[in-house]
Amino acid sequence: SATRVDASQLIEKGRENIFVQSNQFDTTWINSNSTETSGQSGYDGSSDAWLLSKSGANGMILQSVSTSGVNTFSVYAKAGSLSWMRFVVLGTGFADGYFNLTDGSLGSISGDSITSSSENIGGGWYRYTLVLNASTSQVRIYPADGNGNTSGTSGSIYIQDSQLEQGLVATPYIESGATTGKAGILENTP
Numbered sequence: 001s002a003t004r005v006d007a008s009q010l011i012e013k014g015r016e017n018i019f020v021q022s023n024q025f026d027t028t029w030i031n032s033n034s035t036e037t038s039g040q041s042g043y044d045g046s047s048d049a050w051l052l053s054k055s056g057a058n059g060m061i062l063q064s065v066s067t068s069g070v071n072t073f074s075v076y077a078k079a080g081s082l083s084w085m086r087f088v089v090l091g092t093g094f095a096d097g098y099f100n101l102t103d104g105s106l107g108s109i110s111g112d113s114i115t116s117s118s119e120n121i122g123g124g125w126y127r128y129t130l131v132l133n134a135s136t137s138q139v140r141i142y143p144a145d146g147n148g149n150t151s152g153t154s155g156s157i158y159i160q161d162s163q164l165e166q167g168l169v170a171t172p173y174i175e176s177g178a179t180t181g182k183a184g185i186l187e188n189t190p
Contacts, residue, residue, distance in 0.1 A: 018067050018164040019139075022175055025050045025061055025159065033059035034143075042160045043076050043125035051080060052143055053156035060086075060142040060150075065164060068092075068135040070114070074170035075141060075162040077101055078124045082155035084144035085128065089113075093134025098147045101126065101157060107147035114168070125158075129170045139164060 020028050025036040033056030042049035052061060068091075077085050079101035089095040089111075097116045098107030104118040104126045114131040121127055141159060145152040161173045 016165060017173075017175070018065055018071070018166075019063055019162055022163060022173075023048060023050075023161050025052070025162075029061045029063050031059075031061050033057065034061055036061065040158055040160075043078070043121045043123060044160075049076075049078075049158050049160040051156050052141065052159050053080075054143050054150075054152070054154060056153050058142065058150045059153075060088075060140045062138055062140040063162075064138050065136055067164065067166070069166060070131065070133045070168055071136055071164060071166055072129055072131045072168065072170050073139055073162075073164050074127055074129040074173075076121065076125055076127050076160040078126070078158040080143070080156035080158050082143045082145060082152075082157050084146055084149075085157055085159075086140075086142035086144040086150055087128070087130045088140040088142070089130060089132050089134075089136055090138040090140070091132075091134050091136040093132055093136075095130055095132040097130045098144055099126075099128045100147070125160075127170065131168055136164070 034054050037051040040049035083102045085099045087097045093112035095111040095113035097109040116130045119127045142150045143157040
């Protein structure tokens with residue numbers, strides 16, 4: 001990626017959301033024992049959120065990706081009938097994190113994660129992040145029954161605007177469609 005100094009004398013760098021269909025969870029995302037319902041009330045006042053409901057134990061959605069190095073996975077989430085969410089990042093490394101959707105607290109985090117965090121957005125919404133330094137091949141989101149528990153066969157959470165990007169922090173969301181989403185100064189751009 002390229003870097004430049006903008007009009008405010010701040011360093012500006014190109015960014016990329018590596019996910020495709022970053023907020024279209026019924027397309028390139030694969031569901032397993034889950035259903036996704038669009039048109040839900042979002043953190044930003046839109047109707048762009050999704051209800052992620054599980055219909056069996058370990059119900060989830062996943063997206064296959066190909067990236068390496070330090071990457072940050074983030075998603076906006078809110079409690080539905082379930083109050084916990086689980087992130088799993090698979091590849092040469094492994095990160096597994098549980099997040100409490102009612103108060104933003106972090107549950108158990110295991111594997112090769114560098115850090116994890118939550119940011120209160122308001123209205124019951126939080127932006128959750130998990131950072132990993134490894135080659136990544138798959139990212140999963142689970143509605144969870146509790147800290148360390150995805151064994152229940154029903155329940156739901158709300159999700160919106162997922163992002164996977166290189167670097168140690170979650171930057172402002174970049175929407176992606178059929179290709180990755182890009183913002184800022186990009187390589188080979190005059």
